[in-house]
Amino acid sequence: MSDRLFIFDTTLRDGEQVPGCQLNTVEKIQVAKALEELGVDVIEAGFPVSSPGDFNSVVEISKAVTWPTICALTRAVENDIKVAAEALQYAKHKRIHTGIGTSDYHIKYKFNSTREEIIERAVAAVKYAKKYVEDVQFYAEDAGRTDNEYLARVVEAVVKAGATVINIPDTTGYCLPEEFGQKIRFLKEHVKGIDNVVIATHCHNDLGMATANTVSGILNGARQAEVTINGIGERAGNTSLEEVAMIFRSHRETKIETNINTQKIYGVSRMVSSLMNMPVQPNKAIVGRNAFAHSSGIHQDGVLKNRESYEIIDPKDVGIDENSIVLTARSGRAALKHRLNVLGVELDKEKLDKAYEDFLKLADRKKDINDDDVLMLVGKERSANARIRMEYLQVTSGVGIRPIASICLDIAGEKFEAAASGNGPVDAAINAVKQIIHRKMIVQEFLIQAITKGSDDIGKVHMTVSYEGAHYYGFSANTDIVAASVEAFIDAINKFIV
Numbered sequence: 001m002s003d004r005l006f007i008f009d010t011t012l013r014d015g016e017q018v019p020g021c022q023l024n025t026v027e028k029i030q031v032a033k034a035l036e037e038l039g040v041d042v043i044e045a046g047f048p049v050s051s052p053g054d055f056n057s058v059v060e061i062s063k064a065v066t067w068p069t070i071c072a073l074t075r076a077v078e079n080d081i082k083v084a085a086e087a088l089q090y091a092k093h094k095r096i097h098t099g100i101g102t103s104d105y106h107i108k109y110k111f112n113s114t115r116e117e118i119i120e121r122a123v124a125a126v127k128y129a130k131k132y133v134e135d136v137q138f139y140a141e142d143a144g145r146t147d148n149e150y151l152a153r154v155v156e157a158v159v160k161a162g163a164t165v166i167n168i169p170d171t172t173g174y175c176l177p178e179e180f181g182q183k184i185r186f187l188k189e190h191v192k193g194i195d196n197v198v199i200a201t202h203c204h205n206d207l208g209m210a211t212a213n214t215v216s217g218i219l220n221g222a223r224q225a226e227v228t229i230n231g232i233g234e235r236a237g238n239t240s241l242e243e244v245a246m247i248f249r250s251h252r253e254t255k256i257e258t259n260i261n262t263q264k265i266y267g268v269s270r271m272v273s274s275l276m277n278m279p280v281q282p283n284k285a286i287v288g289r290n291a292f293a294h295s296s297g298i299h300q301d302g303v304l305k306n307r308e309s310y311e312i313i314d315p316k317d318v319g320i321d322e323n324s325i326v327l328t329a330r331s332g333r334a335a336l337k338h339r340l341n342v343l344g345v346e347l348d349k350e351k352l353d354k355a356y357e358d359f360l361k362l363a364d365r366k367k368d369i370n371d372d373d374v375l376m377l378v379g380k381e382r383s384a385n386a387r388i389r390m391e392y393l394q395v396t397s398g399v400g401i402r403p404i405a406s407i408c409l410d411i412a413g414e415k416f417e418a419a420a421s422g423n424g425p426v427d428a429a430i431n432a433v434k435q436i437i438h439r440k441m442i443v444q445e446f447l448i449q450a451i452t453k454g455s456d457d458i459g460k461v462h463m464t465v466s467y468e469g470a471h472y473y474g475f476s477a478n479t480d481i482v483a484a485s486v487e488a489f490i491d492a493i494n495k496f497i498v
């Protein structure tokens with residue numbers, strides 16, 4: 001008999017909290033539908049009380065998705081719960097996720113409260129949520145650093161109040177795997193009524209142990225893993241979905257099974273990385289560019305003789321099609337459509353025509369078009385309606401001369417031109433933008449990355465710009481890195497000049 005592990009994906013809530021990873025509602029629906037196809041059981045769609053945008057996303061995702069449960073986060077506050085219930089009104093299967101900090105750090109410094117009062121507030125929140133939905137999940141924030149005996153009392157009280165799922169987060173990513181596993185076992189052994197509810201793990205990766213802690217929790221009795229695609233999330237991130245799914249698929253002796261269609265993993269990973277402008281580290285387990293690349297001669301020889309000598313996972317099992325066609329200028333619209341579909345992107349005819357037009361332009365500049373390029377092309381559409389757009393940019397630079405840039409910006413339909421010099425071509429171009437937009441903007445972070453390799457490659461630029469005490473994130477990709485840098489700068493400015 002196998003044991004079912006429920007996969008609770010929080011890419012759209014914990015993952016989306018990362019600065020620069022914010023998605024609009026249409027993009028969130030796209031990710032939610034891809035998660036549904038992937039086979040996740042629960043989608044945490046947002047924190048409705050936090051903003052009208054989050055509220056709206058939960059509403060729209062509830063309408064768009066059919067079989068997974070849609071979950072909305074709240075604090076242990078009546079208004080949060082009421083708003084979450086409203087946002088979930090169209091969900092076919094709905095869950096409210098409410099909770100409160102239970103470690104002494106949270107009780108004393110965050111709430112200036114007492115252990116007894118926290119139990120009362122937790123119970124009241126669960127009872128209040130039960131007025132709106134049957135399925136109520138309770139989180140004991142910072143459970144990783146909460147004393148086990150007290151945690152058991154909190155859990156017993158909320159189970160009695162009607163909670164159906166108990167989430168035990170290692171909020172700060174502090175626990176050791178054995179310690180976290182024992183925490184789950186302790187609850188299994190000491191809480192009355194615990195066998196009638198599902199225990200969930202929610203581990204952060206501050207010490208690089210999120211997945212190890214999750215696995216340890218599951219081997220000790222938890223049956224829901226809270227995860228994100230590519231492990232994105234606050235600070236060092238959350239446990240990654242792909243790692244948990246492949247660990248239990250590879251270790252069949254555990255008899256633990258998920259509903260994940262693992263062949264869809266790669267496509268969803270690329271989609272999330274591209275929409276959130278969050279690169280996947282090359283050596284990331286399962287989905288990193290090097291995860292299946294054997295570079296040493298000894299390894300290559302071994303793999304050629306028998307793949308299993310050095311590979312424990314067949315790349316096809318996670319959807320990496322090694323024979324996938326590289327697109328070139330001679331590829332037709334159907335090939336582009338097929339590649340987009342593999343990557344989980346469906347476009348209507350008009351959008352596909354536009355993407356194909358951009359694809360041909362890019363293929364003129366770059367010989368081989370890979371998956372990242374294709375996703376970048378469809379992502380470009382997002383900036384098409386921005387208030388400020390670059391009309392043209394001309395830069396003169398070289399050795400022994402001071403770089404000069406002239407630029408024309410279209411701001412809400414009106415054209416503005418300026419020229420400036422700088423200590424390099426990017427500096428000159430950014431100074432020219434500042435001549436047009438006179439605000440106190442400071443480039444705080446500036447990162448240029450090549451997508452793959454080769455001097456004809458696309459450069460991705462991530463930029464953080466500070467303005468009036470807040471930070472705004474900008475992104476662009478272009479074969480011309482000076483143009484990409486200016487576009488990223490403008491993308492950031494578009495976030496505060498509306």
Ligand code: KIV
Nearest residue numbers: 014139141142169171
């Ligand atoms: O890390 C955490 O504790 C959380 C809770 C809100 C579930 O994200």
Ligand code: ZN
Nearest residue numbers: 014169171202
């Ligand atoms: Zn979290």
